[in-house]
Amino acid sequence: MRDATDLDIEAIRALTPGCGTGLHFNSAGAALMPLPVLKAQTDHLELEARIGGYEAAARADAQVEDTYRAIADYIGGNPREIALLENSTRAWGVVFYGIPFKPGDRILTSRVDYDSNFVAYLQRARQTGVEIEVLSTLPSGEVDVEALDAIADDTVKLIAISHAPTSNGLINPASAIGDIARARGIPYLLDACQTVGHMPINVHEIGCTYLASAGRKFLRGPRGSGFLWVREDAIERTEPAWVDFHAAAWVADNRYELRADARRFESWESNVAARIGLGVAVRYAQALGAEPIWRRIQQLASLMRSEIARIPGFTITDQGIEKSGIVTFSIAGHQPEAVKAALAAEGTAITTATCQSSRLSMVPRGLIDGVLRASVHYYNTEDEIARFAAQLRRLFAQG
């Protein structure tokens, strides 16, 4: 098995214009793009400027087609199962809002689900009468799979889980949940926005029915890019939340026919440069290898957690037995937004998560003021982490 030492970090950093211009620990927001991803997009934008957007798209057909193939290869699907969308939320919502819930139906979700997903649950509950049930968690914060198993009856019309949450380093047991969903025939929508490009993902090993993700985060792709994977046998029976002439053909005055592939979930107009860039980003990640990337992220995140935990007044707020590259923490006596601003003034990029981003998990744990979030990627270095820890100590250490 390949491990983190297979990555040539110097070469990777040389291909990453953002490395060396400050400390960037915000891959869970938007990671630094590698040059090939940047160039693929600027080349296409220049072509658009020279010959026109539609004309440029016609010439880029093969590149865009490769994006479908690249994503399918990377996550273990086939290109017919891929839809390209502008972000993860839209990819998730085009499935979620198409499901015909009725009173008495139940949606099972996790305590750490993304807030955009949660407001959508609440809206659908108001509109359709579907009940939202938050799964119990283990003391370490992940979904309790045994508890799920005990309540997953035929009134459950959807299991919808965030694989890795936005404001906590834990990782939900996606595959164990998939085993239950598969055994009971319950549709399973996985929000893998934070995990594709971060850790190895295989949709068939996970056993989900739908998977949504974004390009700009751990995949290092463009902003405004995302994708949806829909298991082949679920495409035909899943109605997109909205359609246009690309998703469905108007075949008679009063009839339309939906496309047979996952592109029924797309819209016609799109950012072609971003679609091309996404494909290049996925191929780039694939060439490095999902396993070495994941090993290196785990090593760096674990180093960052131990460095931060040693600073007086600092508390790591991550849960989880196995942890992701998302490191969250708080500093006694300091508001997260002010800390973020002070670091930004010195060229260090991290971010914050408010308690609204994960109410059901953060409020009971007393994280009312939110937390700081520093997320690592494989291109970060041990030296950057040491510099970051020294900076935190200098600016905020107590006593």
Ligand SMILES: Cc1ncc(COP(=O)(O)O)c(C=O)c1O
């Ligand atoms: C767990 C999770 N799901 C979904 C999203 C939304 O992704 P997007 O902004 O691409 O719609 C995010 C964004 O941070 C996230 O962390």
